[in-house]
Amino acid sequence: MTFSLLHATDFADRLLYKIVPPLKAGMIVLADRYAYTAFARDATRGVDRQWVRELYSFAVRPDLSLYFRVPIDVSVDRLMARRMKLKFYEAGMDLGWSTNPVESFRMFQGKVLDEYDQLVQEFGLEVVDAKGSITEQQRYVRTLVAQHVKTSQVEMTDDEPV
Amino acid sequence: MTSPSDPDGGLNGEGQAGRYYGRGIPYLPIEGYPGKLIAIEGTDGVGRTIQIQLLREWLEVKGYGVVETGWTRSPLMQPTIEIAKSSNTLNKLTFVLLYATDFADRLEKEIIPALKAGFVVLSDRYIFTALARAGIRGVDRQWLRTVYGFAIAPHLVFYLNVDVKTLIGRVLESRGMDFWESGMDLKLGDDIYDSFRAYQLKLLREYQSMADEFHFRVVDARRPIDRIQDELRRQVAAFLEPTEKPIEPAMTR
Numbered sequence: 286m287t288f289s290l291l292h293a294t295d296f297a298d299r300l301l302y303k304i305v306p307p308l309k310a311g312m313i314v315l316a317d318r319y320a321y322t323a324f325a326r327d328a329t330r331g332v333d334r335q336w337v338r339e340l341y342s343f344a345v346r347p348d349l350s351l352y353f354r355v356p357i358d359v360s361v362d363r364l365m366a367r368r369m370k371l372k373f374y375e376a377g378m379d380l381g382w383s384t385n386p387v388e389s390f391r392m393f394q395g396k397v398l399d400e401y402d403q404l405v406q407e408f409g410l411e412v413v414d415a416k417g418s419i420t421e422q423q424r425y426v427r428t429l430v431a432q433h434v435k436t437s438q439v440e441m442t443d444d445e446p447v
Numbered sequence: 448m449t450s451p452s453d454p455d456g457g458l459n460g461e462g463q464a465g466r467y468y469g470r471g472i473p474y475l476p477i478e479g480y481p482g483k484l485i486a487i488e489g490t491d492g493v494g495r496t497i498q499i500q501l502l503r504e505w506l507e508v509k510g511y512g513v514v515e516t517g518w519t520r521s522p523l524m525q526p527t528i529e530i531a532k533s534s535n536t537l538n539k540l541t542f543v544l545l546y547a548t549d550f551a552d553r554l555e556k557e558i559i560p561a562l563k564a565g566f567v568v569l570s571d572r573y574i575f576t577a578l579a580r581a582g583i584r585g586v587d588r589q590w591l592r593t594v595y596g597f598a599i600a601p602h603l604v605f606y607l608n609v610d611v612k613t614l615i616g617r618v619l620e621s622r623g624m625d626f627w628e629s630g631m632d633l634k635l636g637d638d639i640y641d642s643f644r645a646y647q648l649k650l651l652r653e654y655q656s657m658a659d660e661f662h663f664r665v666v667d668a669r670r671p672i673d674r675i676q677d678e679l680r681r682q683v684a685a686f687l688e689p690t691e692k693p694i695e696p697a698m699t700r
Binding site for chain 2: 286287290291293294297298301330331332333335336339340342343
């Protein structure tokens with residue numbers, strides 16, 4: 286619970302200082318992770334799903350949300366390849382499922398990914414296949430963003446289909 | 448969002464004493480825990496702390512194990528809250544969430560384990576302080592109740608009620624008025640006296656409005672310390688040992 290509430294506090298602070306002002310000024314805000322991270326992670330830690338959603342009901346709903354999806358094996362391989370030391374909480378070590386960080390990470394993040402899959406439906410996240418190369422992913426992301434930005438502009442001028 | 452009629456969402460009745468108000472903490476089932484949770488509520492300077500100290504001594508002499516918990520006293524959050532209060536970066540939302548985090552920490556680490564072990568938990572302030580402070584700062588009241596849906600409904604809530612005039616006298620006689628207790632962030636008055644008065648009036652009204660919703664047992668706190676303590680002991684005794692003593696007919700709600 287404290288993990289969930291601390292992150293919500295941090296999020297509220299960033300929302301009010303870093304996100305809302307530029308939005309009011311008409312700028313585009315790119316958020317690296319958003320409330321969906323909390324929904325997936327907190328639910329995996331056993332916090333009530335509905336409660337977390339209500340907790341974050343002060344958040345601004347993004348115009349576009351991208352979900353970079355990878356299978357858990359790819360995720361683990363990438364982190365191992367870079368010899369990254371897995372962080373305690375990222376590996377869900379606080380849950381005591383395994384004393385082996387890699388094993389714990391696999392179990393914890395595997396469940397987090399299952400939660401994300403539910404969120405895709407619920408919140409209409411755009412799924413980006415993150416198994417592919419960075420270039421491929423970036424191309425796809427640009428089409429999505431361009432479509433989205435163009436859609437709003439087009440609607441104001443004429444009925445040209447997207 | 449949940450509506451007040453949603454049994455899973457909002458906070459409600461005394462029938463829930465010892466259970467979660469709302470959605471609770473799924474990984475911590477608390478049904479059937481033998482301990483009792485008693486909250487002493489009331490605004491700043493009303494005399495909660497001395498009453499709790501006296502209640503504790505009395506309960507311990509009677510053989511109860513007693514645990515005390517108090518607002519913003521969690522080891523996890525207290526330093527953070529102090530730092531945040533001393534800077535000007537807090538807004539009403541982060542204020543609410545910091546307090547909620549502190550409360551969650553104490554709930555998980557102090558209150559629930561103590562209830563499980565059969566202690567009487569005396570809580571110096573409870574979530575009602577947070578609901579009142581945030582409510583008058585314009586935070587959505589329904590949202591607040593949903594967020595605090597992980598709180599446990601106390602078995603007894605004593606609300607130490609006082610009028611603002613008495614309160615001002617007491618606070619000035621003791622430690623004086625401070626920035627936050629005077630609600631100076633709300634810019635209610637030009638000087639600290641005006642602000643304290645206006646802020647505490649609003650707070651008292653907000654507490655008053657929660658009295659029915661949360662089954663406060665309202666205690667007149669304008670009286671001398673001993674008299675208040677007598678009343679608290681009578682009610683606590685009637686609750687903890689209903690078979691040994693006749694139930695007080697004058698028991699207030």
